[in-house]
Amino acid sequence: MKKENISDAVIRRLPRYYRQLTDLCARGVVRISSHSLGQEMNITASQIRQDFSCFGEFGQQGYGYNVEELRAEIGHILGVDNDHHLIMIGVGNLGRALLRNFPFSQTGFSVDAAFDVSTAVVGSSVNGVPVYAMEELESYIEKHSVDVVVLTIPQSVAQDTANRLIELGVHGFWNFTNVELSSSNPDVKFENIHFADSLLTLSYRIANR
Amino acid sequence: MKKENISDAVIRRLPRYYRQLTDLCARGVVRISSHSLGQEMNITASQIRQDFSCFGEFGQQGYGYNVEELRAEIGHILGVDNDHHLIMIGVGNLGRALLRNFPFSQTGFSVDAAFDVSTAVVGSSVNGVPVYAMEELESYIEKHSVDVVVLTIPQSVAQDTANRLIELGVHGFWNFTNVELSSSNPDVKFENIHFADSLLTLSYRIANR
DNA sequence: TATGTTTTGAGAATAATTTAACAAATCATC
DNA sequence: GATGATTTGTTAAATTATTCTCAAAACATA
Numbered sequence: 001m002k003k004e005n006i007s008d009a010v011i012r013r014l015p016r017y018y019r020q021l022t023d024l025c026a027r028g029v030v031r032i033s034s035h036s037l038g039q040e041m042n043i044t045a046s047q048i049r050q051d052f053s054c055f056g057e058f059g060q061q062g063y064g065y066n067v068e069e070l071r072a073e074i075g076h077i078l079g080v081d082n083d084h085h086l087i088m089i090g091v092g093n094l095g096r097a098l099l100r101n102f103p104f105s106q107t108g109f110s111v112d113a114a115f116d117v118s119t120a121v122v123g124s125s126v127n128g129v130p131v132y133a134m135e136e137l138e139s140y141i142e143k144h145s146v147d148v149v150v151l152t153i154p155q156s157v158a159q160d161t162a163n164r165l166i167e168l169g170v171h172g173f174w175n176f177t178n179v180e181l182s183s184s185n186p187d188v189k190f191e192n193i194h195f196a197d198s199l200l201t202l203s204y205r206i207a208n209r
Numbered sequence: 210m211k212k213e214n215i216s217d218a219v220i221r222r223l224p225r226y227y228r229q230l231t232d233l234c235a236r237g238v239v240r241i242s243s244h245s246l247g248q249e250m251n252i253t254a255s256q257i258r259q260d261f262s263c264f265g266e267f268g269q270q271g272y273g274y275n276v277e278e279l280r281a282e283i284g285h286i287l288g289v290d291n292d293h294h295l296i297m298i299g300v301g302n303l304g305r306a307l308l309r310n311f312p313f314s315q316t317g318f319s320v321d322a323a324f325d326v327s328t329a330v331v332g333s334s335v336n337g338v339p340v341y342a343m344e345e346l347e348s349y350i351e352k353h354s355v356d357v358v359v360l361t362i363p364q365s366v367a368q369d370t371a372n373r374l375i376e377l378g379v380h381g382f383w384n385f386t387n388v389e390l391s392s393s394n395p396d397v398k399f400e401n402i403h404f405a406d407s408l409l410t411l412s413y414r415i416a417n418r
Numbered sequence: 419t420a421t422g423t424t425t426t427g428a429g430a431a432t433a434a435t436t437t438a439a440c441a442a443a444t445c446a447t448c
Numbered sequence: 449g450a451t452g453a454t455t456t457g458t459t460a461a462a463t464t465a466t467t468c469t470c471a472a473a474a475c476a477t478a
Contacts, residue, residue: 271476272475
């Protein structure tokens with residue numbers, strides 16, 4: 001039964017399904033049951049069926065799921081076949097590492113531009129992505145469509161920079177700064193990579209194992 | 210009422226409390242009630258009190274919580290005052306970015322060594338951390354205590370490398386590869402930073418806002 | 419010291435998530 | 449085509465997480 005509002009818990013599991021199905025495809029597996037998929041992923045078959053049923057009926061009784069088809073469906077739900085446009089603010093060590101290594105195109109994103117305050121990098125390009133000065137941000141966004149902004153900047157300027165971008169109509173932020181960003185507009189979405197938070201939970205778990 | 214087993218949901222909120230309390234300290238705030246803390250963090254006062262009560266009674270009726278004291282308690286729970294030892298496997302763009310930027314010491318970790326397969330980096334040092342050849346891993350771990358290993362290596366060698374380290378007694382992994390790692394030993398803890406998963410959930414949310 | 423206010427921690431109630439159960443549909447084989 | 453084995457999608461039950469409520473404790477002020 002297709003649901004109207006999908007819970008966050010379900011959404012956060014989708015990418016993992018997508019990865020597993022990509023792997024199954026690569027291994028040449030044609031079909032799979034919720035039971036065996038669950039075994040591979042170490043989750044219950046019930047949860048898998050429940051999760052998928054939020055979006056439609058992708059399986060067939062007595063048969064299971066067609067791997068390639070299911071992968072395409074979930075990829076579509078996640079938007080990997082979209083043409084999302086992304087820019088990066090902050091071309092320091094982390095920003096550069098992402099530009100060089102992260103497979104943006106595989107997730108449906110094209111990286112169109114980067115911005116930085118440092119005159120040392122402005123004018124250069126990293127992995128084919130041109131680096132502009134922060135002053136050019138407004139005029140750039142007026143001319144180009146921007147779906148997501150990657151924030152790889154210092155904490156201290158994170159919220160101000162976000163505000164400036166929200167003002168310009170951006171509503172997707174991939175936030176690598178270790179602060180909580182917010183907007184009064186509920187349509188503005190923040191996705192955080194909080195390195196420190198992550199390491200601290202590990203610290204807790206190894207101490208309390 | 211102190212709890213025996215703390216749920217993952219609670220643990221994952223602790224670092225955020227810690228951050229907020231650090232900020233309050235810096236702002237010179239001496240005491241705070243669950244209500245106003247909740248307002249600042251956009252969560253309910255109930256949840257805050259419930260969360261804290263898992264670990265003890267840190268507040269005082271009619272007064273609230275002493276900010277500095279509470280910060281210290283949560284820091285202690287998370288282990289920021291521990292002397293955890295950490296090594297990094299894989300000194301590529303991402304590994305280098307972390308070594309240069311991430312404040313390991315603030316989270317109770319000291320980075321003692323890094324390892325890589327590339328002869329181009331072996332023998333060098335990044336931000337004071339010496340880079341050794343992968344062949345030296347076994348002898349290094351025999352001589353030094355290692356609590357956590359940061360995996361910033363290609364997916365393809367992630368599980369094998371983890372296995373090799375688990376064999377050597379390591380039971381904490383900060384995993385930056387986009388694969389799910391596992392061990393039959395439940396005392397081995399994996400904390401994942403799955404960049405692609407994170408961006409995909411954002412992709413979903415901006416498309417379905 | 420008495421009085422009204424604030425605020426916690428705990429228990430109860432509610433909400434959300436996960437797991438179990440099962441009818442209905444398909445498959446595989448005789 | 450009939451029969452038994454699979455496997456789904458859905459509903460129900462169980463579990464987990466969050467929010468509400470309130471007595472008890474401490475504070476603030478007179």
